[in-house]
Amino acid sequence: MAIYSLYVLSKDDPEARGWLEMFRRHGHEALKDFIMERVYWLEGDVNLDRLRPLLVNPLYQTAAEQSQLDPTRGPILEVAYLPAVTDPETPSILEAAQALGERGLEFARLGRRYQFCGLDEGLAQRLAARFLYNKVVERMRRPGEIFQTLRPTGTPEPVRTIPLAGLDDAALLQLSRERSWYAPLSQLKVIQAHEISRGRPHTDAELEILVQSWSDHCYHTTWKSLGLLKRLSAATERMQHPLVVSAFEDNAGGMEFYEDYVITLKGETHNFPSSIAPFGGVATKHGGVIRDTLGFGQGAYPIGGTTLMGTMDPRVAEDQVPPGALHPQLILTESIRATSAYLNPMGIPMRHAVYRCHPGYAKCLALGHSVGLIPAKYARKERPRPGDCAVLIGGETGRDGIHGATASSTGMTAATQEREFAAVQIGHPITERRFATAIPVLRDADCLRAITDLGAGGLSSAAGEMAADSGVSVELDRVPLKDKSLTAWEILLSESQERMLLVVPPEKMGQANTILDRFEIPHAEVGRFTDSGRMEAIWRGEKVVDLEMGFLWGACPLEPIATEEPKRHLAPLAIAEPETAVQWSRAVDAVLSHYHCCDQSAAGTRFDTTVQGRTVVGLLEGRNHSMPTHLSVSAPLYGKPYGVVTTVAFNPFYGDIRPSAAARLMVIEAITKAVAAGASYREMVLCDNFYTPRLTPGVAWDLVQMVEAIAELSVELGVPFISGKDSSSGTFEAAGLRIDVPMTLVVAAMARVPDVSKIVTPEFKRPGNSLVLVADLSRGALGGSVYADVHGQRGDSIYDSGLAADVRARWDAVLALHSRGGYVSASGIAEGGLALRLFEAAFGSGLGARVECLRDGDGHHDGFFFGEFTGGILLEVDPETELDKVLAGIPYHVIGEVTAEPRLLLNEGEKILWSESVSALAEKWHSTFREALE
């Protein structure tokens, strides 16, 4: 069949300009120009003139049957998908061509051509390999290469049996390495014994299913072994919280909302893929956690997302980056691009975008949350019944993401980046968007007994977990493939994104198919649920998997994990307190321009915050909509006043000092931020996301302490955890160097409020109002603070926010004040302390503040101004307020007043310690993140 080519150039291409600037910033000043050309290859009996209007807009594009690039200007590289892989745009082209009446088009492919004017071929190739294509699914085409056909081609490997009997320990481990299983010896030996007892060797498909089902990522072996997996859910159960609908039992947690709705929350990390291929890794981080919402109960609808990234400092020199790790700046910029490229097309409003750095994040932290909405009557799954249909919907299955589960369960080394590239998935939000629209329709038509997403471990995990108590038989030949060379185990384990598995009662199949067709969602009935108690898979007429569910889910050995309190090498803070105005000025500038405190809107403004028309308070509000709110409020039911409030707490510094105390502070910080806005902690739930290094006895000890601490605290505070996720693989190893992530816990809080119009935002409202700091200043709060970090120190203790009962009493007092409209602006103290709160509130209002500089418990002025008194709240109240009455028994301090002049002023009695205009402060605050991106 004839293959036609059409080369398309855009006359005006800001993307190409963006790349040009980026490459030049990265030291390739020799690059004079960078040009991007698209090429369409079209196979069939095609009338090019009829297709042209689809492929070319003559207003700003030119097209020709030969390349329009002048080869003398520099090397041209051509990138296309591998022959076995279908381009994401191919279905759109075929669909549109068909609709336009061009029926002769049988297949289409796209190529991207890059011209590097002024660089040599070798350098161009290296840059392209690093930035412009993903060799798992794409390749560079040789000049003059001719296609025989465009259709995906390739032949699968046959299924093999792999006998383990007779292999000694070394041989087992060798095999495990060779096949990228990363399985511990104890598991391999259990499988070996199983082979002997059942009398036949396992197929490669069975072995692959076993090792990935038992990986830490899927089975949480570390947490189970430490007895932690049920710790938080047990604490939640003990609370008997009246609003908790579903905790730790489904893909997300659910909380009762209003008018018979439930809101859901889930956070997922995707650290490993994001470290080696940030664009794909971060895009699929969002895709995955959104599917956790879609896969909640019988299908919830995603109404909000977050992105939280922890990297090394993006401003470090190239030679400070460990070999084999990507430069943190690349991780940062690619992650922003990926979040923009995934969440925006999904039409999901961004609720929180937070970027932090720590030298330990060589293997980065990539976390995303998803908030969902579902009618209460669909909030619980039913168990599959024998005869129910297993329906796979969404994208086709390909080679992407194979071994993601096992690879992400291991540490990361210099070699990982190369070897495990296949573990990185490719994201196609258009596919997920289609079923996000259709799932609520299927649900409301009672077509779904249950639904789950295909994430780590792919079809094998999804079907295996759903059928754990019954059984399932899958026909792999029915799975639609985008890569014809996939063999059975690859089909089972593929982590191709944007797929979900539905459990549809057989009598509902007709209606389900109609709805799926209506919304143009590819679907295939790939199997049936059974009562066999087995997981079975048929491929090409052969039974290639036949495993007892009892063995699959019950036989994984847990290795005992030693724990021992680690020795910490901590030094007390030694910071000279500022004495002169110049010293104060220097200190304030350093804190406000610190990476954790600075203006991160250069990222935030790339994410849609108002899509869905539910947003009440977004990332940036106040005057000119440019003040960070650290708060997100939405009104999910159109026309109703009910609100969902979310906050997050993510501080990588505290964990360096005392992980269990740091974990407590994260819980208190997240809740306090929401309480300050007027959300009751009694109608609030939490989500935990742990990111900890690969286990050593010390790490294990800390991890246990952290989980114990927050489990207890959640009960004492009466705020339950309803979902969470653990990752215990935060270690990077290279050249004898081991880099551990800091012991990290990120906490997200979600509350319901009866009336969004009562929410109080942080920006100052009226000159003359009093500023009140509700906080216990009797202890120091500089340990682990941003202020300490700017002095290159950590300290040897972190703030103790006191007994849970005292924290609750403070919240209760603030909420009581809120209920009578007693304050007009508020924010919870977090990183940057009072200094950052005052600055942001002033910046967001065009007003200023005069503040009396008190002293912290250690007698320090700087400790007062920069101390991170977690659980503390800054309030703006009418000066006539009788605070003695409303805050009786609560530690509070009237610290100053709001001023009309946009200036911050710090005084001690008559003496002015420091004063600066808000606009001058803003300049420093604006610049850091922009510089980090460039």
Added chain:
Amino acid sequence: MTSRVAVLYAPGTNCHEETIAAIERAGGRAELVLLKELMAAETRLMDYGAAIIPGGFSYGDHLGAGRIFGRMLVARLGEQLSQFLDAHRPVLGICNGFQALAEAGILPQVRLGRQAMALLANQSARFEDRKVRLLVTGESSIWTEGLAGEVLHMPSAHGEGRVFFPQDQSPPRVAFRFADANRKPASAYPDNPNGSPEAIAGVVDATGLVLGLMPHPERASLPAHYSQDGLKIFRNLVRWLAD
């Protein structure tokens, strides 16, 4: 004549729910109409009093923002559309819908299949999420009836919104311009988030019935929103449909 508003949907559309909510808030009735159903003649455009193409990333923005949607309109619904427009029924394209109208050759003038304007990638080469001010011009249109000279506050969120017109054609009828704090047309970023020349944010055809704009009036229409200025545009539609 029917007073129902058709809110068109293609795979990738993602602003249909809030657009329907905004029309209902304005007192109108709206229904989701799938492009696929129109093409299969399961439903007819003429059954509706007005049509709105909401925002999103139809067909994943593949081949160009709004390209496939626009070409589908021309190739498959050209006759229905002409009939609809000839019957003086209003059409609104918001964000991706505006891009589709431009790709279809429905704006700046109705000349199906012949593009005379384009919405190019933002000058910043980035998606820009901003809350903008829109200055309503004096060009007459059923959508902006009685609003001339007002500054409307609403969100804007897109990656391709920089208006491009070929030099050799008569100037378009501009319905909205991005404005600065002094209510003057904004040429500077970020008041003008996409770098559109002459701060153009929305264009209306000669009849005043067909409007396209990049910002999102439906996201500034409910009491919970920071502004309800967008509702004024939908109220105008509902009023017009009632007359």
